[in-house]
Amino acid sequence: MKRRIFFRRVGIAALISGLFTREAISRSTVKEDCILNKGEIQHMVIFNLSYPEGSEEAGKFLHDGTSILTGIPVVKNFQAFDQVSQKNDYQYGFSMVFSSREDYTSYNNHPDHVAFVRDRWTKEVTAFLEIDFEKVA
Amino acid sequence: MKRRIFFRRVGIAALISGLFTREAISRSTVKEDCILNKGEIQHMVIFNLSYPEGSEEAGKFLHDGTSILTGIPVVKNFQAFDQVSQKNDYQYGFSMVFSSREDYTSYNNHPDHVAFVRDRWTKEVTAFLEIDFEKVA
Numbered sequence: 001m002k003r004r005i006f007f008r009r010v011g012i013a014a015l016i017s018g019l020f021t022r023e024a025i026s027r028s029t030v031k032e033d034c035i036l037n038k039g040e041i042q043h044m045v046i047f048n049l050s051y052p053e054g055s056e057e058a059g060k061f062l063h064d065g066t067s068i069l070t071g072i073p074v075v076k077n078f079q080a081f082d083q084v085s086q087k088n089d090y091q092y093g094f095s096m097v098f099s100s101r102e103d104y105t106s107y108n109n110h111p112d113h114v115a116f117v118r119d120r121w122t123k124e125v126t127a128f129l130e131i132d133f134e135k136v137a
Numbered sequence: 138m139k140r141r142i143f144f145r146r147v148g149i150a151a152l153i154s155g156l157f158t159r160e161a162i163s164r165s166t167v168k169e170d171c172i173l174n175k176g177e178i179q180h181m182v183i184f185n186l187s188y189p190e191g192s193e194e195a196g197k198f199l200h201d202g203t204s205i206l207t208g209i210p211v212v213k214n215f216q217a218f219d220q221v222s223q224k225n226d227y228q229y230g231f232s233m234v235f236s237s238r239e240d241y242t243s244y245n246n247h248p249d250h251v252a253f254v255r256d257r258w259t260k261e262v263t264a265f266l267e268i269d270f271e272k273v274a
Contacts, residue, residue: 034171046268084271085180129224129225131222133220
C-alpha cells in the first residue's frame with residue numbers, strides 16, 4: 001500500500017515537473033530555435049524557375065533541392081516556400097539557418113552544394129536574390 | 138530517513154521526466170513553431186534607412202518598429218535583423234509570422250501599423266522590398 005502511494009506521488013511529481021518543464025521549454029524554445037541567436041545566420045534565396053508554376057518539373061526542383069541541401073550537415077531549419085507577395089517578381093524561396101560563419105562557408109564549399117549549383121541551379125533557375133539575416137547587433 | 142529517500146526518488150523521477158519532456162518538446166517545437174505550417178505566412182521586408190548604419194537614429198527606428206509591431210496581437214515570431222548579404226542592396230530586415238490571411242489583413246489595417254507606416258516608415262525608409270513565404274503547396 002505504501003509502495004502504491006509512493007508511486008502515485010512519484011507519478012504526480014513527475015507530471016507536475018513535466019508540465020512546468022513543457023511550459024518553460026516551449027517558451028525558451030521559441031526564443032532559442034525560432035528566433036535567430038547571435039552568431040547564427042538565416043540564409044534565404046528567392047528565385048524563379050524556367051518551368052510553369054505548379055508544373056511537375058517545378059515540384060521536382062523544389063523536392064530535389066530540399067533533399068540535397070538538407071543532406072548537408074550544417075544546414076538547419078531548411079524550408080522550401082512559395083513566394084506569394086505580389087510586390088516582388090520571385091516565385092519560390094529556400095530558407096536555412098547556419099550556426100556560424102564557418103558553417104556557412106562549409107555549406108558553400110560542400111561538394112553536394114557545389115554540384116547542386118552546377119548541375120541544377122545554373123540550368124533551371126532564371127533569376128534569384130539572396131538575403132542573409134543576422135540578429136541586430 | 139525514509140522521507141529523504143522518498144524525496145530523492147521523486148526528485149530523480151521528476152528529473153528524468155523533465156529530460157524526456159525536454160527532448161520531445163524540443164523536437165516537436167522545431168517542427169511546429171520554426172517551420173511554417175500550411176496556412177501560415179512569413180512576412181518579411183528588407184529595407185534601407187536614411188541614417189548611417191549603426192547610428193543612434195537607425196537603432197531607434199529598429200527598436201521602435203519592433204516595439205510597435207510586436208504590440209499588434211496577430212504578429213508572431215517578430216524579429217529585426219541586419220541584412221548582411223552583399224548580393225543585395227538592403228541593410229535591415231523585419232520578419233513576422235501570421236497564422237492566416239485574415240491575420241495578415243488585420244495587421245495591415247491595424248491602426249498601430251497604419252500609424253507606423255504613415256509617421257515613420259514613409260519618412261525614414263529610403264527603399265524596401267517585401268517578401269512573403271507560404272509552405273509549398
